Amino acid sequence: xxxxxxxxxxxxxxxxxxxxxxxxxxxxxxxxxxxxxxxxxxxxxxxxxxxxxxxxxxxxxxxxxxxxxxxxxxxxxxxxxxxxxxxxxxxxxxxxxxxxxxxxxxxxxxxxxxxxxxxxxxxxxxxxxxxxxxxxxxxxxxxxxxxxxxxxxxxxxxxxxxxxxxxxxxxxxxxxxxxxxxxxxxxxxxxxxxxxxxxxxxxxxxxxxxxxxxxxxxxxxxxxxxxxxxxxxxxxxxxxxxxxxxxxxxxxxxxxxxxxxxxxxxxxxxxxxxxxxxxxxxxxxxxxxxxxxxxxxxxxxxxxxxxxxxxxxxxxxxxxxxxxxxxxxxxxxxxxxxxxxxxxxxxxxxxxxxxxxxxxxxxxxxxxxxxxxxxxxxxxxxxxxxxxxxxxxxxxxxxxxxxxxxxxxxxxxxxxxxxxxxxxxxxxxxxxxxxxxxxxxxxxxxxxxxxxxxxxxxxxxxxxxxxxxxxxxxxxxxxxxxxxxxxxxxxxxxxxxxxxxxxxxxxxxxxxxxxxxxxxxxxxxxxxxxxxxxxxxxxxxxxxxxxxxx
Amino acid sequence: xxxxxxxxxxxxxxxxxxxxxxxxxxxxxxxxxxxxxxxxxxxxxxxxxxxxxxxxxxxxxxxxxxxxxxxxxxxxxxxxxxxxxxxxxxxxxxxxxxxxxxxxxxxxxxxxxxxxxxxxxxxxxxxxxxxxxxxxxxxxxxxxxxxxxxxxxxxxxxxxxxxxxxxxxxxxxxxxxxxxxxxxxxxxxxxxxxxxxxxxxxxxxxxxxxxxxxxxxxxxxxxxxxxxxxxxxxxxxxxxxxxxxxxxxxx
Numbered sequence: 001x002x003x004x005x006x007x008x009x010x011x012x013x014x015x016x017x018x019x020x021x022x023x024x025x026x027x028x029x030x031x032x033x034x035x036x037x038x039x040x041x042x043x044x045x046x047x048x049x050x051x052x053x054x055x056x057x058x059x060x061x062x063x064x065x066x067x068x069x070x071x072x073x074x075x076x077x078x079x080x081x082x083x084x085x086x087x088x089x090x091x092x093x094x095x096x097x098x099x100x101x102x103x104x105x106x107x108x109x110x111x112x113x114x115x116x117x118x119x120x121x122x123x124x125x126x127x128x129x130x131x132x133x134x135x136x137x138x139x140x141x142x143x144x145x146x147x148x149x150x151x152x153x154x155x156x157x158x159x160x161x162x163x164x165x166x167x168x169x170x171x172x173x174x175x176x177x178x179x180x181x182x183x184x185x186x187x188x189x190x191x192x193x194x195x196x197x198x199x200x201x202x203x204x205x206x207x208x209x210x211x212x213x214x215x216x217x218x219x220x221x222x223x224x225x226x227x228x229x230x231x232x233x234x235x236x237x238x239x240x241x242x243x244x245x246x247x248x249x250x251x252x253x254x255x256x257x258x259x260x261x262x263x264x265x266x267x268x269x270x271x272x273x274x275x276x277x278x279x280x281x282x283x284x285x286x287x288x289x290x291x292x293x294x295x296x297x298x299x300x301x302x303x304x305x306x307x308x309x310x311x312x313x314x315x316x317x318x319x320x321x322x323x324x325x326x327x328x329x330x331x332x333x334x335x336x337x338x339x340x341x342x343x344x345x346x347x348x349x350x351x352x353x354x355x356x357x358x359x360x361x362x363x364x365x366x367x368x369x370x371x372x373x374x375x376x377x378x379x380x381x382x383x384x385x386x387x388x389x390x391x392x393x394x395x396x397x398x399x400x401x402x403x404x405x406x407x408x409x410x411x412x413x414x415x416x417x418x419x420x421x422x423x424x425x426x427x428x429x430x431x432x433x434x435x436x437x438x439x440x441x442x443x444x445x446x447x448x449x450x451x452x453x454x455x456x457x458x459x460x461x462x463x464x465x466x467x468x469x470x471x472x473x474x475x476x477x478x479x480x481x482x483x484x485x486x487x488x489x490x491x492x493x494x495x496x497x498x499x500x501x502x503x504x505x506x507x508x509x510x511x512x513x514x515x516x517x518x519x520x521x522x523x524x525x526x527x528x529x530x531x532x533x534x535x536x537x538x539x540x541x542x543x544x545x546x547x548x549x550x
Numbered sequence: 551x552x553x554x555x556x557x558x559x560x561x562x563x564x565x566x567x568x569x570x571x572x573x574x575x576x577x578x579x580x581x582x583x584x585x586x587x588x589x590x591x592x593x594x595x596x597x598x599x600x601x602x603x604x605x606x607x608x609x610x611x612x613x614x615x616x617x618x619x620x621x622x623x624x625x626x627x628x629x630x631x632x633x634x635x636x637x638x639x640x641x642x643x644x645x646x647x648x649x650x651x652x653x654x655x656x657x658x659x660x661x662x663x664x665x666x667x668x669x670x671x672x673x674x675x676x677x678x679x680x681x682x683x684x685x686x687x688x689x690x691x692x693x694x695x696x697x698x699x700x701x702x703x704x705x706x707x708x709x710x711x712x713x714x715x716x717x718x719x720x721x722x723x724x725x726x727x728x729x730x731x732x733x734x735x736x737x738x739x740x741x742x743x744x745x746x747x748x749x750x751x752x753x754x755x756x757x758x759x760x761x762x763x764x765x766x767x768x769x770x771x772x773x774x775x776x777x778x779x780x781x782x783x784x785x786x787x788x789x790x791x792x793x794x795x796x797x798x799x800x801x
Contacts, residue, residue: 198800214784217784218777218780221780222773225776
């Protein structure tokens with residue numbers, strides 16, 4: 001791998017650093033009007049973290065209510081609105097844009113040795129579409145919010161008197177942001193890779209984002225048209241999904257899950273990409289099974305399109321369809337297992353540095369295996385009939401979508417924090433927060449697996465008194481989880497403002513994104529680097545902190 | 551009173567259409583407008599869709615409306631007699647004669663557009679005896695009755711679309727046929743052999759609804775088309791990007 005002389009000299013400290021992207025214009029307008037992928041990434045990051053905390057507050061409020069059966073703290077209608085808003089905010093405003101739009105925007109061009117994404121203006125437009133969609137959604141919430149659940153199942157969503165319309169519209173607009181980001185990344189990966197970066201030298205995070213982008217482009221339009229039809233049904237009285245008007249509610253479920261199941265892979269594939277990067281960096285070992293990990297990302301993206309029917313085992317599906325969807329869903333488990341074995345293979349006999357991101361890698365592996373196994377169990381039709389619409393399902397998808405995805409997000413946040421801001425976070429507090437979160441997460445959702453197995457239905461305001469102990473345990477876990485996130489927010493804010501300046505590559509990582517300075521200058525490189533080897537090639541021994549520049 | 555109501559209901563029930571989709575009309579012998587004996591099988595299985603109407607020639611009201619409605623819809627549909635489809639009009643009154651049939655055939659076919667190259671044999675007008683008529687009417691589910699009081703037949707207003715092999719494909723009801731429905735029914739009956747590629751695309755977005763007895767917008771078909779087009783667009787884009795890289799040798 002070769003950098004230009006000027007870039008190498010700057011990294012070695014021989015030449016003064018070019019102004020970083022943070023110093024290049026400090027007015028608010030210079031941020032709002034930027035074309036720089038890094039600034040767009042940072043703005044996305046700030047927004048998704050904001051919505052994560054909003055969604056988290058909703059979740060804590062729900063857990064507080066569930067401390068007692070029956071009326072407590074909030075009334076039943078508010079409870080219904082809260083779980084709807086929790087789902088909508090967490091899925092559409094946090095999880096889906098979290099890793100691709102925030103970290104993808106920041107590190108993807110750096111990783112492939114590009115100066116920016118292929119369409120920088122479109123990139124900024126994508127951010128504003130996200131903001132517009134989020135604003136419409138918040139407006140809907142302030143008007144009273146919806147009580148349909150984030151799945152907007154018809155015919156209830158066509159008839160409920162709550163404010164479904166603005167929320168649907170918000171989701172619709174945010175979808176465009178997702179499509180445009182995906183399109184931008186695909187073209188960027190194809191057209192802007194540095195000389196020498198063949199497809200088998202592309203960092204695995206980029207492979208993950210590439211597979212995610214395909215899903216975003218193919219599946220999101222289906223969600224768009226679905227929510228639009230529900231909106232038109234409410235607004236103009238069309239009978240598409242409402243049986244009272246000659247519509248078909250099961251059609252809604254087909255269309256909704258055709259997007260929303262692959263959407264889980266929009267959330268998890270980038271997180272898997274983060275794990276592939278960090279597991280090598282913190283084991284100081286070449287990626288084990290690079291091709292298998294890259295291809296299994298594409299495999300998940302492909303198979304993910306043929307599994308939606310496992311949400312509809314009890315919606316009158318034929319036995320054949322249910323069986324086929326069940327088996328296809330299990331293929332996702334096969335691809336995931338390929339990845340898990342390769343990650344563990346990468347760790348094996350590595351020189352592991354147990355830093356905060358590594359703690360999240362361990363958390364991720366645990367959550368993806370546990371969550372994935374319960375997923376395979378749920379894909380078994382006979383078991384699903386018992387667990388359908390119970391807390392078991394809630395616990396399962398939180399293990400995957402929150403457990404695994406958020407672990408990936410937090411690993412990325414800590415791993416790339418010095419890259420993005422050139423500051424060091426306190427490692428001790430990082431590990432404390434990671435322990436609290438992993439512990440709190442288990443304490444929140446293991447009781448929910450049990451509750452579901454005992455028959456507690458999801459989304460219920462009322463429950464039998466003998467379930468109370470498990471609900472209290474779950475709420476206690478949720479509180480622990482909340483504290484963990486709060487600690488991260490506090491120490492990262494402090495680190496951002498008063499934190500020590502970090503080295504250019506504090507982890508000694510051989511990921512390509514560390515080829516540029518940290519924080520990178522506006523155009524990333526003076527001259528594009530030439531890639532001559534795989535990412536994360538640790539065969540040559542250099543002390544951490546030294547860049548592998550030939 | 552109840553008995554009278556029941557009688558009326560029974561009488562009403564007699565005049566109806568019982569759809570026999572997928573079945574063939576009975577192979578009876580009729581007389582054409584040139585007074586030749588013809589077999590129904592030869593006139594229904596003609597390799598193209600056949601538009602069959604059952605009327606009677608001295609009908610004071612409904613039949614001529616049905617026939618005119620069919621011709622109006624055909625003219626607006628752009629379908630060509632002989633090239634795209636064949637017609638067949640059969641009188642269900644045993645009192646009608648070949649001479650009357652010839653008169654009607656001349657009259658109606660004169661008003662038919664897009665029929666410059668068509669011959670009278672492309673749309674025969676038939677008359678027949680009671681047995682043949684009953685056999686045909688029963689086989690297509692066309693239930694009518696003679697009302698002695700008004701000295702008229704009571705009968706439904708329906709056009710039957712037969713497939714190229716003579717099986718019943720679709721019933722279109724009423725005297726005002728929608729040209730779009732008629733065209734879609736012909737394209738559907740011919741399994742895509744009649745009409746343009748666009749017709750086949752449109753047929754994917756419309757489906758016959760037995761409840762309203764009309765063709766309606768079919769959401770799932772439109773979605774399949776739309777999502778297919780989106781997937782194709784993505785494939786074309788990826789194909790172009792890959793081709794570019796493979797040519798440059800940078801993949």
